[in-house]
Amino acid sequence: MRNVSLWSALLGVEKTVIEDVEFDEDEQALIVRVRPRKSARGRCGACGRRCPAYDRGEGQRRWRGLDLGTIRVYLVADASRVSCAVHGVTVRQVPWARHGAGHTYAFDDQVAWLATRSSKSTVTQLMRIAWRTVGAVIARVWADAEALHDRFDGLRRIGIDEISYKRGHKYLMVVVDHDTKTLVWAAPGRSKDTLREFFDLLGAERCTLITHVSADGADFIGSVVAEKCPNAVRVADPFHIVMWATEALNEVRRESWNEARKLARAEPSRPRGRPPADAPGRPQSERATRLKGARFALLKNPDTLTEHQSEKLAWIVKADPRLYRAYLLKEGLRAIFKMPLEAARDALDGWVSWARRSRIPAFVKLQRSIVKHRDRILAAIEHGLSNALIESTNTKIRLITRIAFGFKSADALIALAMLTLGPHRPALPGR
Incomplete structure (x- = not known):
């Protein structure tokens, strides 16, 4: 192998003429002087079109390449400019780096791969760059991946949700593909306009191909889906429906606890010192203490x-029949999602009637929401869809948010999430 070919392979560059290689002892770095081959010269850095030369620019420019062992590598070339009919006077395109970047393709790709698989400190120390530089690299790599691939190809069944990513009520709208189990879109915001951005990007023709949309009970999501995808089956997320019942049950528990505390204050206080063995107890005070500690016994699934906790539940059966009735309503609603469609349809109607007659305000209110979302609940049972995938995605985005702390914009965070959880993930150079 000739020296030029060897250096091209070591540096990971193509369509590049290597003019000279020298070691700078002051910088302890390898300086490689390069220029584009004739076929790659005279192109606009923004669009890649052939353009007439404008001038030689402001001198030479350096690009950081992948380290060779422990030695840093810099590529040096003239920063000539061309006159593009679309973009005006701009720096010419170079075959070893993206337009406007200070790092080579191989360097960017390795940083992006590391950022999706390792910690912040690992990336910055191994690559010897600042964390904000990592954010800029990720944004560039994702922009290229998005330009080369169609992430919406074959999109049929989607899940929609929002997630908080920063203090001060900062949210991301998130869309996942149920079939490929990947993240396909995310944007800052939590409103109708934010969600419309996704469907506008998808296009009217592709919106008609969406067959199923799963989401929580947020009204603004339902209204936008009805507007943009009128033919799609809207599916309520079983997790959120059962969570509503769990919150209603916890509300009933707090009411019982507060009532017991109120009655406990009216009980005569005990004198100081150890009470005698035959001293009367304080039943309401003990009841309040046991109700406070019964939360997890009521909220957990019976089989766990x-x-x-089983003993506490048995005590509630005898001590507070109203609270136990609320517990049975919660469990009854949860059991419906495990039934076949026809049985679930009858069971859901029976549950609504039971909750309506329960004389428990929290569940009387809940049954109105269940009636409102009845068709979507039955659609979730029929099609076996839920937001479990998107909840899992949200959990991973929360972890990515912690890793991405320090990025100056939400765009870098979204790019990192798309590269980590999306359909087109970065590969190591040369792999």
């Missing part, structure tokens, strides 16, 4: 209760 510990022995102690």
